[in-house]
Amino acid sequence: MTLAARAPAALADEHLQQALGRITDRYRLVRARAREAPDTVDRKQRAGEIRREILADLDGWIDQVTASLELVGAVVHRCATAAEAADAVVAIARSEGSRLAVKSKSMATEEIHLNAALEAIGVEVIEGDLGEYIVQIAGERPSHIITPAIHKTLGQVADLFSPLAGRVLPVEREALCAFARDHLRTKFLNADLGITGANFVAADTGTIVLVTNEGNGRMATTVPRVQVSVVPIDKIVPRLADLGVILPLLTEHATNQSITAYLSMTTGPRRPGEIDGPEVLHVVLLDGHRRDLVGTPYEEMLACIRCGACLNACPVYGKVGGHAYDSVYPGPMGSVLTPLLSGGTEGRDLPFASSLCGACTEICPVGIPLADLLVRLRADLRAPGPVVPLRTARTPLGPASTGSGTGASIDSFEPARPPAAGFPWPGADVPLRRSPWFRSIGWRIWAGVWCRPQLYRATLALGRLVTWRRRGWCRRLPGAGGWTATRDLPSLAIPGFRRRWADREHGP
Amino acid sequence: MDHSEPAAVRPQVALFVTCTVDSVAPQVGMATVRLLEACGAEVVLPRAQTCCGQPAVNSGAPEAAAVLARHFVEVFEPFETIVSPSGSCVAMVRHWYPRLLSGRWRTRAEAVAERTHELTDYLVNVARRTDLDAVIAGGPLAVHDSCHGLRVLGLGNAARDLLGTAGAEIVEMADPEACCGFGGTFALKHTEVSSAMADAKLRDAAATGAACLVGGDAGCLVHLEGRQRRCGIGPPVRHIAEVLAEALP
Numbered sequence: 186m187t188l189a190a191r192a193p194a195a196l197a198d199e200h201l202q203q204a205l206g207r208i209t210d211r212y213r214l215v216r217a218r219a220r221e222a223p224d225t226v227d228r229k230q231r232a233g234e235i236r237r238e239i240l241a242d243l244d245g246w247i248d249q250v251t252a253s254l255e256l257v258g259a260v261v262h263r264c265a266t267a268a269e270a271a272d273a274v275v276a277i278a279r280s281e282g283s284r285l286a287v288k289s290k291s292m293a294t295e296e297i298h299l300n301a302a303l304e305a306i307g308v309e310v311i312e313g314d315l316g317e318y319i320v321q322i323a324g325e326r327p328s329h330i331i332t333p334a335i336h337k338t339l340g341q342v343a344d345l346f347s348p349l350a351g352r353v354l355p356v357e358r359e360a361l362c363a364f365a366r367d368h369l370r371t372k373f374l375n376a377d378l379g380i381t382g383a384n385f386v387a388a389d390t391g392t393i394v395l396v397t398n399e400g401n402g403r404m405a406t407t408v409p410r411v412q413v414s415v416v417p418i419d420k421i422v423p424r425l426a427d428l429g430v431i432l433p434l435l436t437e438h439a440t441n442q443s444i445t446a447y448l449s450m451t452t453g454p455r456r457p458g459e460i461d462g463p464e465v466l467h468v469v470l471l472d473g474h475r476r477d478l479v480g481t482p483y484e485e486m487l488a489c490i491r492c493g494a495c496l497n498a499c500p501v502y503g504k505v506g507g508h509a510y511d512s513v514y515p516g517p518m519g520s521v522l523t524p525l526l527s528g529g530t531e532g533r534d535l536p537f538a539s540s541l542c543g544a545c546t547e548i549c550p551v552g553i554p555l556a557d558l559l560v561r562l563r564a565d566l567r568a569p570g571p572v573v574p575l576r577t578a579r580t581p582l583g584p585a586s587t588g589s590g591t592g593a594s595i596d597s598f599e600p601a602r603p604p605a606a607g608f609p610w611p612g613a614d615v616p617l618r619r620s621p622w623f624r625s626i627g628w629r630i631w632a633g634v635w636c637r638p639q640l641y642r643a644t645l646a647l648g649r650l651v652t653w654r655r656r657g658w659c660r661r662l663p664g665a666g667g668w669t670a671t672r673d674l675p676s677l678a679i680p681g682f683r684r685r686w687a688d689r690e691h692g693p
Numbered sequence: 694m695d696h697s698e699p700a701a702v703r704p705q706v707a708l709f710v711t712c713t714v715d716s717v718a719p720q721v722g723m724a725t726v727r728l729l730e731a732c733g734a735e736v737v738l739p740r741a742q743t744c745c746g747q748p749a750v751n752s753g754a755p756e757a758a759a760v761l762a763r764h765f766v767e768v769f770e771p772f773e774t775i776v777s778p779s780g781s782c783v784a785m786v787r788h789w790y791p792r793l794l795s796g797r798w799r800t801r802a803e804a805v806a807e808r809t810h811e812l813t814d815y816l817v818n819v820a821r822r823t824d825l826d827a828v829i830a831g832g833p834l835a836v837h838d839s840c841h842g843l844r845v846l847g848l849g850n851a852a853r854d855l856l857g858t859a860g861a862e863i864v865e866m867a868d869p870e871a872c873c874g875f876g877g878t879f880a881l882k883h884t885e886v887s888s889a890m891a892d893a894k895l896r897d898a899a900a901t902g903a904a905c906l907v908g909g910d911a912g913c914l915v916h917l918e919g920r921q922r923r924c925g926i927g928p929p930v931r932h933i934a935e936v937l938a939e940a941l942p
Contacts, residue, residue, distance in 0.1 A: 188883070189882060189883050189884075189885075189886075192883065192885050192886045193885050196885055196886070196889050209868075213868060500871055500872045500874065500890050500893075501883070501886055501890075504886050504889045504890060504893075505886060537753075537879070537882055537883075538883060538886075539876070539879065540840070540872050540874060540875065540876025540879045540880075540887070540890070541751060541840075541876055541877075541879070542840035542844070542872035542876065543840055543841070543843075543844035543845060544840075544844070544870075544871075544872065546844065547844050557792075560750060560751060560753075563751070563752065563753030564753040564754065564755050566753065567753055625749075625752070625753060625754035625756075625757060628748075628749045628752060628754035628757035628758075629754065629756065629757045629760075631749065631757065632746065632749060632754075632757035632758070632760035632761050633760065635712075635743045635744050635761060636743065636760050636761055636763075636764040638740065638741040638742070638743060641712075641743040641744070645715065645716050648716060658919065658922055667880075667881030667882065667884050668880065668881055668884070668919070670884050671884050671885065671887075671888035671920065671923060672880075672888065672891075672916065672919035672920045672923060673918075673919040673920075673922040673923060674919060675717040675718075675915050675918075675919065676717070677716050677717060678716065678717055678718070678719045678720075680719070681715065681716065681719055682710055682714060682715045682716075682719035682722040682723070683715070683740075685719050685722070685723055686722070686723075686726070686738055689723070689726075
């Protein structure tokens with residue numbers, strides 16, 4: 186089932202349409218803020234450069250971050266696939282005898298379907314982020330990477346919470362939050378496993394950085410005895426100091442905040458004398474086909490900071506919501522990522538679900554040319570199979586090569602030189618994937634006809650003939666159902682432009 | 694035509710009319726000619742022109758688009774200045790041609806792309822004739838910023854400056870930059886979403902009380918008007934070239 190097939194139901198869902206209005210409102214605020222700030226262009230440029238620094242030697246940076254994490258006492262698990270990552274967390278929960286896991290908000294754990302894997306071995310998993318919690322109770326997946334339950338109205342949340350509360354909760358923000366807070370606080374205090382993602386991990390210090398507004402990140406990283414952080418490898422930033430540039434851009438674009446209410450940094454497990462923090466810290470580094478993107482036009486996506494601004498900006502997302510994408514990551518960034526991270530098995534229609542208006546490219550705080558990537562993907566997806574060559578035959582993300590990066594000190598991290606100029610266009614010189622000869626044969630015939638002026642004009646004449654009896658506008662036209670199902674189609678004008686031009690030049 | 698002026702002071706402009714205007718909106722093409730002549734240009738129509746090829750690149754057939762890109766380059770290369778009443782088609786030439794073509798063709802395409810201008814951009818920034826001596830009568834106008842002109846070409850306020858200088862009252866929609874939902878083949882593949890986006894745009898325009906919704910791309914306008922004929926929302930939809938040309942002295 187495609188987004189196009191799911192769209193009519195989404196468009197007819199009044200609750201959803203009401204809820205989606207909030208997204209568009211947020212986008213306009215974020216856009217206005219970015220335009221009014223005098224230094225937005227410079228900051229975006231710098232952030233984009235920092236994010237692309239790791240691309241030149243991603244494997245080296247993975248080794249570096251592994252070394253830094255181990256140096257501060259974390260146990261690092263390097264996982265090539267989503268399944269491996271889920272297995273690693275399950276093995277940790279088993280060996281630690283975990284019974285109750287609380288999570289801070291994390292899309293990486295959605296990506297590896299962690300909740301189901303833990304529940305399968307009898308671990309109770311509670312989402313600590315209010316939006317994630319709502320989605321969890323509803324048995325759904327997040328419809329937005331920042332605001333997971335944006336598709337729910339207050340009334341729907343009250344309907345979900347009331348059975349848990351054992352009474353009818355009022356349809357009021359405060360009452361519903363109060364219930365969730367009480368309920369979740371108890372879980373947090375009794376949890377023996379804290380699970381987080383990471384907004385970033387700093388390669389120089391091995392610090393895992395989380396931004397939240399509800400403190401679920403802080404709770405999950407301070408209370409439970411064992412912490413597991415699932416960190417996709419594109420979360421690496423070279424230096425902790427880089428966050429001075431990147432974090433404000435993230436929060437401004439995600440939630441229109443200068444900084445979130447909570448900023449949690451975990452550098453290793455609890456040290457002697459410290460009063461909180463996990464006794465054991467596991468970090469699961471997840472590849473999940475990200476390394477495959479390096480050196481391809483799509484490596485740009487590894488710069489993404491998951492702010493969700495492109496979702497808010499996207500007029501298609503704003504009409505159909507996140508669930509219509511049927512993928513972990515919806516919206517423009519999801520439409521690019523889903524076919525790539527799934528190895529070409531999911532979301533192959535998503536790159537076409539865009540009017541290519543470019544609002545995503547414009548709002549992106551790290552300069553990812555999302556609209557151009559969508560266009561490129563449309564061509565690369567003509568051939569079956571994975572979009573980029575997968576690394577199965579190449580070096581898997583195994584244990585760190587010995588000696589590399591170990592013992593690095595913060596002093597050895599010089600700020601990188603900025604790249605030569607601006608943001609590169611993705612892959613103008615990278616050849617497209619070879620596709621079967623019959624794909625887009627229609628377009629090639631069309632181009633062969635329309636590059637010949639006489640045939641082009643003949644086509645227009647034929648068009649005039651076909652729409653002749655419907656002068657003005659056609660309500661229906663055989664073969665044009667995609668247009669005329671909801672719109673009138675203009676008849677080809679008589680006289681056409683060429684005739685009018687000729688009449689004007691030479692007199693009628 | 695004024696033959697008294699020496700040819701040297703009448704800049705020659707090649708009209709890139711676009712296949713959409715050529716086929717379904719010829720009045721927009723004629724209005725463009727009048728505007729270009731009003732600011733002193735000698736307009737020529739390269740007869741061999743066809744389509745910029747954008748539908749193919751957007752449908753994942755860049756090699757087919759490249760065939761038309763090469764044709765465009767050959768047809769328009771002889772001309773010093775190329776002007777088109779479509780931000781989207783000009784964005785195709787300026788943004789995509791250098792990316793679709795390689796080697797010698799890319800160099801040639803880049804040279805042609807630099808000389809290809811969207812109509813309002815040409816009037817305001819090249820001809821420097823924001824004031825066309827036009828006088829717009831009638832009610833207030835709402836301006837829809839078509840996406841490719843806005844975000845790929847960076848047209849900014851050119852349309853509003855031209856309309857405002859001609860005396861039009863401009864009323865702003867809640868989001869004049871929101872996509873109308875056309876998107877070329879997107880309108881066919883995602884009919885319902887595309888139409889829902891059109892409805893939002895038309896409602897936004899209706900809420901301003903504007904007498905007319907003005908846009909700069911025939912594709913968007915045909916889509917909006919086609920939808921309007923079904924749903925009945927919003928003021929009449931017109932191309933900026935028509936609005937300005939009608940107001941010429």
